[in-house]
Amino acid sequence: MSHRPIIALDLPSREEVEKFLNNFPSTESLYVKVGMELFYQEGPEIVKWLKAAGHSVFLDLKLHDIPNTVEHAMKGLAKLGVDMTNVHAAGGIKMMEAAKRGLEAGKPDGSETPVLIAVTQLTSTSEEEMHHDQLINVSLKESVQHYAKCAETAGLNGVVSSALEVGFIKEGTSSEFVCLTPGIRPSGSDAGDQKRVMTPSEAAKIGSDYIVVGRPITQAEEPYQAYLAIKKEWNGEK
Ligand code: C5P
Numbered sequence: 001m002s003h004r005p006i007i008a009l010d011l012p013s014r015e016e017v018e019k020f021l022n023n024f025p026s027t028e029s030l031y032v033k034v035g036m037e038l039f040y041q042e043g044p045e046i047v048k049w050l051k052a053a054g055h056s057v058f059l060d061l062k063l064h065d066i067p068n069t070v071e072h073a074m075k076g077l078a079k080l081g082v083d084m085t086n087v088h089a090a091g092g093i094k095m096m097e098a099a100k101r102g103l104e105a106g107k108p109d110g111s112e113t114p115v116l117i118a119v120t121q122l123t124s125t126s127e128e129e130m131h132h133d134q135l136i137n138v139s140l141k142e143s144v145q146h147y148a149k150c151a152e153t154a155g156l157n158g159v160v161s162s163a164l165e166v167g168f169i170k171e172g173t174s175s176e177f178v179c180l181t182p183g184i185r186p187s188g189s190d191a192g193d194q195k196r197v198m199t200p201s202e203a204a205k206i207g208s209d210y211i212v213v214g215r216p217i218t219q220a221e222e223p224y225q226a227y228l229a230i231k232k233e234w235n236g237e238k
């Protein structure tokens with residue numbers, strides 16, 4: 001099967017999600033990202049509903065708490081059948097190991113352990129802010145690389161990163177370690193509030209493993225056509 005771009009469902013309610021998904025043939029199995037906005041409004045039911053409709057779900061809640069709390073929270077999220085979820089690497093190696101244990105303990109019988117990735121430095125954080133607010137006195141690049149290595153040590157599958165960071169993250173980690181990259185825009189489209197963007201084909205070229213695309217699909221006049229075009233470009237199909 002060709003790789004599916006992950007669609008960011010940055011929508012405020014299940015009603016809006018239903019309206020959006022009505023643009024797709026019911027047989028089309030999508031990979032969608034549910035973030036805090038939707039999850040905190042609609043709760044776990046939204047994940048169960050998307051899964052029942054045949055979609056894969058990346059639950060983007062960026063957990064960051066003490067290991068025991070994260071372990072039990074992850075156990076609960078795994079029971080929902082999520083395919084991928086994430087934590088902040090700043091929570092530490094022990095917290096990330098606990099997250100993984102939770103997912104393994106909670107996954108439904110016979111299913112695979114959900115993919116677990118870490119956020120390193122948020123791409124909204126500048127080097128200056130990192131120095132000032134976090135009192136981390138290395139370069140942003142070194143901090144991102146360090147967090148990626150910690151995530152790998154903890155047994156995580158990869159990290160969320162800007163497409164521009166993929167090269168140096170991959171330099172320092174094993175070949176199975178994945179990078180999931182948002183900030184993707186098909187050529188000629190509006191970047192919106194994203195500062196540093198890449199096209200799907202550029203992201204594929206630099207070795208990104210998953211791309212997340214929101215508004216270029218959710219706000220498109222014809223979402224299904226926009227999705228198919230991005231998917232094609234991402235898979236290098238003409
Ligand atoms: O609409 P757009 O394609 O910009 O959406 C990108 C999605 O990826 C949003 O859900 C955004 O919160 C998320 N994201 C991001 N940059 C990060 C991490 C997550 O754009 N560094």
